[in-house]
Every structure is written in C-alpha cells, then in structure tokens.
Amino acid sequence: MHQNRPYDLEYIRNQFPALALSVNSYPAAFFDGPGGTQVPQRVLDAVNDYLIYSNANAGGKFLTSHNSDLVIKEARKALADFLGARPDEIAFGQNMTTLNYQLALALTRCPGQRREIVITEIDHEANRGPWLALKERGYKIREVRMDTETCTIDMDDYRNKLSGDTFLVALNYASNGVGTINSVEEMISLAHQAGAITVIDAVHYALHGPIDVKKIAADYLLCSAYKFFGPHIGIIYGKKALFSELPAYRLRTQSGLAPNLIETGTLNHEGIAGASEAVEFIADLGRRFGPSDSGDGLSGRKDMTERRRHVLSGMKAMEQYERPLAEKMLDELSSIQGVRVYGPPRDYPRTSTISFTIEGKRADRVASELGQKGLFVWDGHFYAIRLVEKLDLQESGGLIRAGLCPYNTEQEVDRLLEEIKRLAK
Ligand SMILES: Cc1ncc(COP(=O)(O)O)c(C=O)c1O
Known part of the structure; x- marks a missing residue:
C-alpha cells in the first residue's frame, strides 16, 4: 500500500497571506471557497x-x-x-x-x-x-x-x-x-x-x-x-x-x-x-503531499506530463484532507436540532461544500452574525437560483453555505459548529 506524505497544514496556510486577517479580534476562517478561494503568495x-x-x-x-x-x-x-x-x-x-x-x-x-x-x-x-x-x-x-x-x-x-x-x-x-x-x-x-x-x-x-x-x-x-x-x-x-x-x-x-x-x-x-x-501551486501540493510511490497509479505514466501527474496527486491530497472534515461537518450539523442539511445522500459523490438552513433564521442574518465572528460563509442562492427555488427556499432567504478548502483547519470547523449550535438554540 502506498502512503500519502503527511499533509503539512502549517506549510499550506503559510502560503496564503490573506489567512492572517482578523475580524473583531477573531481570526478569519474562510468558508467562502465555493465563491472564490484565497490566493497563495506565488500566484x-x-x-x-x-x-x-x-x-x-x-x-x-x-x-x-x-x-x-x-x-x-x-x-x-x-x-x-x-x-x-x-x-x-x-x-x-x-x-x-x-x-x-x-x-x-x-x-x-x-x-x-x-x-x-x-x-x-x-x-x-x-x-x-x-x-x-x-x-x-x-x-x-x-x-x-x-x-x-x-x-x-x-x-x-x-x-x-x-x-x-x-x-x-x-x-x-x-x-x-x-x-x-x-x-x-x-x-x-x-x-x-x-x-x-x-x-x-x-x-x-x-x-x-x-x-x-x-x-x-x-x-x-x-x-x-x-x-x-x-x-x-x-x-x-x-x-x-x-x-x-x-x-x-x-x-x-x-x-x-x-x-x-x-x-x-x-x-x-x-x-x-x-x-x-x-496550477503550479496545485502541482506543488502533489509533489509535496501526494501519494509517494507507484501506488498512486500515476508514476511512470507516459501519456501525461509530469506536471499533470503532480496536479492529479495534488487534487488527491486536498480531497483526502478535506473529506474527514466534511464528514465531521455533515455529521455534526445534521445532529443539531433545527438545522437542516441539503445535499446528496451520504454514499453519493459530493464535494466538501455543505449547505443548510436554521429553522426560524434567515440565511442572511446567520451569515452576518457568523461574519462578525470571523466566520465567512455565503448565504442565498449563489446564482444556483433554480435549485434554491426548487427547494422552496427562495422566499425564506435561501441556503447558508460553508465550503471547505485545503487551508481550513479542524479548529475553524469546530468554531463554526459551536456558533451554529448557539444560533440554532
Ligand atoms: C458552478 C458555477 N458555475 C459558474 C459560475 C460562474 O463563474 P464566473 O464567475 O467565472 O462567471 C460559478 C460561480 O460562482 C459557479 O460556482
């Protein structure tokens, strides 16, 4: 079995100057990746x-x-x-x-x-x-x-x-x-x-x-x-x-x-x-943290460039890091009374983007309150307006969306979950 090299979150976070921002003395936690990611220094x-x-x-x-x-x-x-x-x-x-x-x-x-x-x-x-x-x-x-x-x-x-x-x-x-x-x-x-x-x-x-x-x-x-x-x-x-x-x-x-x-x-x-x-940044993640030997099925492949092989390993490294965090978010959000998570069944392919509503609270209010605590989430329809209409949420302000990125930490996820529990009370 091949092993991934350890995912060095500190290294990754250090590449992104924007992660040093704070709001009302709270460190900024960027859950707005599906709207746009932060940018590494090399970019x-x-x-x-x-x-x-x-x-x-x-x-x-x-x-x-x-x-x-x-x-x-x-x-x-x-x-x-x-x-x-x-x-x-x-x-x-x-x-x-x-x-x-x-x-x-x-x-x-x-x-x-x-x-x-x-x-x-x-x-x-x-x-x-x-x-x-x-x-x-x-x-x-x-x-x-x-x-x-x-x-x-x-x-x-x-x-x-x-x-x-x-x-x-x-x-x-x-x-x-x-x-x-x-x-x-x-x-x-x-x-x-x-x-x-x-x-x-x-x-x-x-x-x-x-x-x-x-x-x-x-x-x-x-x-x-x-x-x-x-x-x-x-x-x-x-x-x-x-x-x-x-x-x-x-x-x-x-x-x-x-x-x-x-x-x-x-x-x-x-x-x-x-x-x-x-693209070079993603390839670099692959070089550093992707599967380390031929177990990735990519080494030695002649039908793609070396950079593409590293890009594919980089994608895999990010996905493997985000998956357990996304699962934790899904599990814990679903267990909060008054929170309803929208999305595919658990065994269905999905990204680490998670949308939900809180009973009795408009999405924009929730997003504003979270924003004041440095927790950046999107609210509304994110231009997927037909989907939000079909879910019958357009009148009530749409969804709250938290998306994970390779630079999000478990502590940030915990902070977000704590605040959502408080808001759902
Ligand atoms: C799934 C999807 N498609 C299309 C777009 C639109 O992309 P752009 O802003 O580059 O026009 C977005 C932006 O949010 C998106 O998330």
Missing part, C-alpha cells in the same frame, strides 16, 4: 512579475511582448495539464459566464436542423442563462428535473429529454449550491448517443476533483481560475475538431484559429499568468 508574485517584466500587448518585436507571448503560451500548457487537454484547446476570457455567452452565440451560427437544448435544474445560472436566451432564436429549452429529496439529477428524466432534435446539452459537473457531483461521464455519453454536443460547467468541481476532458469526452468545458487559487479569469476547453470550426464572433483583425478565435480583445494577461501559477 500574487506571478501577477506582479507579469506586470513588471512582461507587460505588453501580444505579438510585438521587443522583449516585454516576447515575454508576454511566452507567459500566455505557458499558461495554455499549464491549464491543459490541469484539464487533461492539449494547449491549443485552451482559451481564456473574462469569466466563465461571459465565455459561455460567447459560446452560445457562436453555436447558434452552426448550421443544422436540431433545435432543442437540454439544461438542468441543478446548474448555476451561468450554464442556464446563455442557453435560455436562445429561446429568442427559436430554440426549445428542455429542463431536466432535480430530485429535491436527494439534490441529484433525475436520470430517467434526463434520458427522456434527449432526442433526435437535441442540439446541445448543458451540464453541471458539481453543484456549487449543495455539493452534488453529477455523473457527467455517463451523461455526456448519453448526449453523444443522441447526437448532441455537450457543454460542461466545471467551475465548482475544479477545486474538488481531477478533470480529464478526454476521459469524460466533453466537447466544451468551462472553469474559473478564482475558484482554484487564481485570479478572476475564465477558461474554456474546446475539443480540437469542434473548436477549430466554431464560428465565434470576432474582429476581422483577430485570429480565426482555435483557441484564439474566442479570445476577443486584449486578454487579462496578468490574470492568465496567475492562473498558470495556480
């Missing part, structure tokens, strides 16, 4: 260094422009390693939502008879709104049901919604609302059997599990660097054969080749530099 340095040593527009004949081109080229490689893609399948944009709108607009220009788009009730609005907007252009939207008891997608309903008219299926890799990890590989396979293309929102999942776009056979997959230790930029993966043909709206001065064809205007170069370094 801050990469952003800073870009602006000192490489700050120029692309394609010039002088030093800083060469450097800039190099930073972006390297970033495509890093993100390709993160997602199991090829560098020319990775494009950057303002954020996931904007990239998805661009994608939706471009796809409407693809010729074809199919006029139905399948979306789900569990998705964040960013993977619903751009498709719902296409109703104006004559597309019919079919919405897959979420089982409100289990907060999982109703697979029978999904199968029924697919047909020979399905043009596209927009799926959620993991729910930022309640943490459910959906069976995307199976769902993509079913979509492909129906002849549809697939767009996967991996924004929430990206910090919580390894992504292999080839294995799941995604056509398009989107994520956001600020959810995995990077700055605020969006990333889109497009399968080469499809991406190269995407009729994206662009200036005539812009390259029509993938991946550049969707990258309108000047990119956020310093953000891209930071996103690249965020």
Whole structure:
C-alpha cells in the first residue's frame, strides 16, 4: 500500500497571506471557497512579475511582448495539464459566464436542423442563462428535473429529454449550491448517443476533483481560475475538431484559429499568468503531499506530463484532507436540532461544500452574525437560483453555505459548529 506524505497544514496556510486577517479580534476562517478561494503568495508574485517584466500587448518585436507571448503560451500548457487537454484547446476570457455567452452565440451560427437544448435544474445560472436566451432564436429549452429529496439529477428524466432534435446539452459537473457531483461521464455519453454536443460547467468541481476532458469526452468545458487559487479569469476547453470550426464572433483583425478565435480583445494577461501559477501551486501540493510511490497509479505514466501527474496527486491530497472534515461537518450539523442539511445522500459523490438552513433564521442574518465572528460563509442562492427555488427556499432567504478548502483547519470547523449550535438554540 502506498502512503500519502503527511499533509503539512502549517506549510499550506503559510502560503496564503490573506489567512492572517482578523475580524473583531477573531481570526478569519474562510468558508467562502465555493465563491472564490484565497490566493497563495506565488500566484500574487506571478501577477506582479507579469506586470513588471512582461507587460505588453501580444505579438510585438521587443522583449516585454516576447515575454508576454511566452507567459500566455505557458499558461495554455499549464491549464491543459490541469484539464487533461492539449494547449491549443485552451482559451481564456473574462469569466466563465461571459465565455459561455460567447459560446452560445457562436453555436447558434452552426448550421443544422436540431433545435432543442437540454439544461438542468441543478446548474448555476451561468450554464442556464446563455442557453435560455436562445429561446429568442427559436430554440426549445428542455429542463431536466432535480430530485429535491436527494439534490441529484433525475436520470430517467434526463434520458427522456434527449432526442433526435437535441442540439446541445448543458451540464453541471458539481453543484456549487449543495455539493452534488453529477455523473457527467455517463451523461455526456448519453448526449453523444443522441447526437448532441455537450457543454460542461466545471467551475465548482475544479477545486474538488481531477478533470480529464478526454476521459469524460466533453466537447466544451468551462472553469474559473478564482475558484482554484487564481485570479478572476475564465477558461474554456474546446475539443480540437469542434473548436477549430466554431464560428465565434470576432474582429476581422483577430485570429480565426482555435483557441484564439474566442479570445476577443486584449486578454487579462496578468490574470492568465496567475492562473498558470495556480496550477503550479496545485502541482506543488502533489509533489509535496501526494501519494509517494507507484501506488498512486500515476508514476511512470507516459501519456501525461509530469506536471499533470503532480496536479492529479495534488487534487488527491486536498480531497483526502478535506473529506474527514466534511464528514465531521455533515455529521455534526445534521445532529443539531433545527438545522437542516441539503445535499446528496451520504454514499453519493459530493464535494466538501455543505449547505443548510436554521429553522426560524434567515440565511442572511446567520451569515452576518457568523461574519462578525470571523466566520465567512455565503448565504442565498449563489446564482444556483433554480435549485434554491426548487427547494422552496427562495422566499425564506435561501441556503447558508460553508465550503471547505485545503487551508481550513479542524479548529475553524469546530468554531463554526459551536456558533451554529448557539444560533440554532
Ligand atoms: C458552478 C458555477 N458555475 C459558474 C459560475 C460562474 O463563474 P464566473 O464567475 O467565472 O462567471 C460559478 C460561480 O460562482 C459557479 O460556482
């Protein structure tokens, strides 16, 4: 049996300057990771260094422009390693939502008879709104049901919604609302059997599990660097054969080749530099704390770069650290009278993002009170508004969401649980 090297929480926390913040003399405990993670020093340095040593527009004949081109080229490689893609399948944009709108607009220009788009009730609005907007252009939207008891997608309903008219299926890799990890590989396979293309929102999942776009056979997959230790930029993966043909709206001065064809205007170069370094940070966690020998099944694999192997080990190390903390939170929250936890059944795949309500207390009040004690949690619908509507919580203020990150401590979890017990009394 292989062993993980010990997870050095102190080392990890020391990488994040923001963790030193305090509120009313309480140390800040960041349970807001699903809304955006904190940023390690090496990512801050990469952003800073870009602006000192490489700050120029692309394609010039002088030093800083060469450097800039190099930073972006390297970033495509890093993100390709993160997602199991090829560098020319990775494009950057303002954020996931904007990239998805661009994608939706471009796809409407693809010729074809199919006029139905399948979306789900569990998705964040960013993977619903751009498709719902296409109703104006004559597309019919079919919405897959979420089982409100289990907060999982109703697979029978999904199968029924697919047909020979399905043009596209927009799926959620993991729910930022309640943490459910959906069976995307199976769902993509079913979509492909129906002849549809697939767009996967991996924004929430990206910090919580390894992504292999080839294995799941995604056509398009989107994520956001600020959810995995990077700055605020969006990333889109497009399968080469499809991406190269995407009729994206662009200036005539812009390259029509993938991946550049969707990258309108000047990119956020310093953000891209930071996103690249965020991948390096995860790879570094893998090198330091991931499985130490061939027992991880990755050593010696020739079909991936060394950095990708380390990224996968880093993901595993984070997941193994967070899992028992998440289980403790689930157990203890569920045992507090008046607290109701929402999410998938215990044996169902899930992230370490936990949402709940407290009887008789609005979520915003709870979040404010916790915030005063330095406990940062989100409240409301987190743009997973359809899910919150389905759970019938919209009127009462929505959910309270505490998400675990690799830098959260057990003491922080205990502090949070203590305060919730007090508020639930
Ligand atoms: C699951 C999910 N999808 C999409 C988004 C939107 O991402 P962005 O802010 O990059 O547009 C978020 C952000 O919270 C999210 O959690």
